[in-house]
Amino acid sequence: MSKKIITVSREFGSGGRYIAEQVAKRLDYEYYDKAIIARVAEETGLSEKFIEGEGEYAPKQHWFTYAFVGRDQQGLSLGGRMYAAQRKIILDVAEKESCVIVGRCADDILSDREDCLNVFICGDLKEKTERITKMYELSEKEAQRKMREVDKKRSLHYNYYTERKWGDARNYSIALNSSQIGYEKCIDIICDLAGQ
Amino acid sequence: MSKKIITVSREFGSGGRYIAEQVAKRLDYEYYDKAIIARVAEETGLSEKFIEGEGEYAPKQHWFTYAFVGRDQQGLSLGGRMYAAQRKIILDVAEKESCVIVGRCADDILSDREDCLNVFICGDLKEKTERITKMYELSEKEAQRKMREVDKKRSLHYNYYTERKWGDARNYSIALNSSQIGYEKCIDIICDLAGQ
Numbered sequence: 282m283s284k285k286i287i288t289v290s291r292e293f294g295s296g297g298r299y300i301a302e303q304v305a306k307r308l309d310y311e312y313y314d315k316a317i318i319a320r321v322a323e324e325t326g327l328s329e330k331f332i333e334g335e336g337e338y339a340p341k342q343h344w345f346t347y348a349f350v351g352r353d354q355q356g357l358s359l360g361g362r363m364y365a366a367q368r369k370i371i372l373d374v375a376e377k378e379s380c381v382i383v384g385r386c387a388d389d390i391l392s393d394r395e396d397c398l399n400v401f402i403c404g405d406l407k408e409k410t411e412r413i414t415k416m417y418e419l420s421e422k423e424a425q426r427k428m429r430e431v432d433k434k435r436s437l438h439y440n441y442y443t444e445r446k447w448g449d450a451r452n453y454s455i456a457l458n459s460s461q462i463g464y465e466k467c468i469d470i471i472c473d474l475a476g477q
Numbered sequence: 478m479s480k481k482i483i484t485v486s487r488e489f490g491s492g493g494r495y496i497a498e499q500v501a502k503r504l505d506y507e508y509y510d511k512a513i514i515a516r517v518a519e520e521t522g523l524s525e526k527f528i529e530g531e532g533e534y535a536p537k538q539h540w541f542t543y544a545f546v547g548r549d550q551q552g553l554s555l556g557g558r559m560y561a562a563q564r565k566i567i568l569d570v571a572e573k574e575s576c577v578i579v580g581r582c583a584d585d586i587l588s589d590r591e592d593c594l595n596v597f598i599c600g601d602l603k604e605k606t607e608r609i610t611k612m613y614e615l616s617e618k619e620a621q622r623k624m625r626e627v628d629k630k631r632s633l634h635y636n637y638y639t640e641r642k643w644g645d646a647r648n649y650s651i652a653l654n655s656s657q658i659g660y661e662k663c664i665d666i667i668c669d670l671a672g673q
Contacts, residue, residue: 451644454658455653
């Protein structure tokens, strides 16, 4: 059965987003990453900046503010409201068209569908560091700190909303180490599996 | 760079051992699974039955016996002695020949080598249960209990000896869900990557 939906979770610096984009291009699938942010903003009235931070990261730790201030009429926190809208949009686009969705717990949100290929891309420290130092013009030390921070946030967010463990191989159809396998080979394997 | 060594870790019932055997046959690589047990027995004087149980499972919980009785002259517990011998044998065979090694923390033991492809095979509950009920003539309930027990033991053993997390995608070059991808496709992908 060919896969209509490809979800891509990835470690920061692993090239997962690049791989996802290339897969979407080659398969002529819609590509969803930042586009989801704009749609969530439209639906919720929240700012794109807030959604960008919150949509992949754990609910902020300033629970006091959240508990007593940032709630809507249904009693949802801003983060909860954002997540509910994001979930609805992901379910909608998956229903409507063939697509590649990056991050945003899409693998868990779409876990009832059998036409999903869930992918995790990770990489080795050396290659990820090199990629980040180049892309963000950071020192090696800064790059590794950024890597730890971003992955920690993604992991906390995923574990909070899905009750699964981010990066656990058992959540995904396939997990690939892009440093060891190479970006192009990752793209080939994913496209091949999507068409199976 | 082609991969001389393929290590295969696997969930119970995922067909990981079958996939590993087929990969070895197709690539004409040596296949190491039970053969390691016999060699560890020869080196240590421990019984094959003890090694089979201990070699992939966590050190037994009766620590009192271990602490005061089951130690050799170097102060190693029986489990420790077994693990040290197993480690040495795995390093030896990897040095000597192209091979596929199933389980036994081989991915961690060989982590200094660059010619290793480390594979994790997992599967979906339904397919794993079906496979186990057929192979061991068990009821569905018994199969699922056995699955939980074996995977728990493998996980404890791996986490104890390697300080990594069993099943975490980041330990492996590639992780494949055999229920979603299919056994034959898993074999194809692994053989293709080994020859890269």
